[in-house]
Amino acid sequence: MSEQIRVLLSEEELDRKIAELGERISKDYEGESVHLICILKGSIFFTCELAKRITVPVTIDFMCVSSYGASTVSSGKITIKKDLEESIEGRNVIVIEDIIDTGRTLRYLLDDLSARGPKSLKLCAMLDKPDRRITDVAVDYTGFEIPDEFVVGYGLDYDQRYRNLPYIGILDLG
Numbered sequence: 001m002s003e004q005i006r007v008l009l010s011e012e013e014l015d016r017k018i019a020e021l022g023e024r025i026s027k028d029y030e031g032e033s034v035h036l037i038c039i040l041k042g043s044i045f046f047t048c049e050l051a052k053r054i055t056v057p058v059t060i061d062f063m064c065v066s067s068y069g070a071s072t073v074s075s076g077k078i079t080i081k082k083d084l085e086e087s088i089e090g091r092n093v094i095v096i097e098d099i100i101d102t103g104r105t106l107r108y109l110l111d112d113l114s115a116r117g118p119k120s121l122k123l124c125a126m127l128d129k130p131d132r133r134i135t136d137v138a139v140d141y142t143g144f145e146i147p148d149e150f151v152v153g154y155g156l157d158y159d160q161r162y163r164n165l166p167y168i169g170i171l172d173l174g
């Protein structure tokens with residue numbers, strides 16, 4: 001069995017899109033500040049690059065949730081492995097995700113975080129696989145819609161590998 005990776009989105013395409021998203025967010029929150037919640041581990045690269053492109057004051061916190069384990073198929077069960085360090089009460093929160101696939105993770109986070117009393121709560125996902133959606137969730141800021149393929153790179157893993165690729169690639173398990 002030999003794993004192969006085909007480039008789907010280059011580093012340049014990702015950079016351009018992230019700059020656009022940063023500009024939109026900066027306009028939408030003019031005169032306010034935003035509190036980014038990076039969903040570990042996959043969103044770490046996207047969050048760092050996006051935060052650099054936002055011109056209003058930014059704070060960042062981290063939450064780790066997991067459902068995929070060492071597989072390309074969601075287990076369907078979301079577990080919080082690390083919770084936020086700061087309260088989000090009264091803050092403009094944006095949840096930053098690398099990918100929305102079935103939608104289960106963002107649905108879970110939306111329900112959990114909205115109960116904590118933020119001033120506003122929006123969702124931002126670098127990638128969206130609409131064909132795979134099981135749970136309906138409205139994403140406020142989306143980078144790219146992608147086909148129903150398992151992708152790796154730019155934070156996304158297969159069994160914890162490939163997160164460090166500077167592009168997004170389609171994984172062929174051979």
Ligand SMILES: O=P(O)(O)OC[C@H]1O[C@H](OP(=O)(O)OP(=O)(O)O)[C@H](O)[C@@H]1O
Nearest residue numbers: 040041042066067068101102103104105
């Ligand atoms: O829309 P869904 O079907 O719920 O899938 C999306 C989630 O799956 C991945 O996380 P994973 O559980 O693999 O954890 P990781 O970020 O640590 O890789 C990804 O980072 C999203 O959080």
Ligand code: HPA
Nearest residue numbers: 101149150151152156157
């Ligand atoms: O396509 C994917 N790749 C990596 N992790 C994921 N989590 C949901 N979908 C994916």
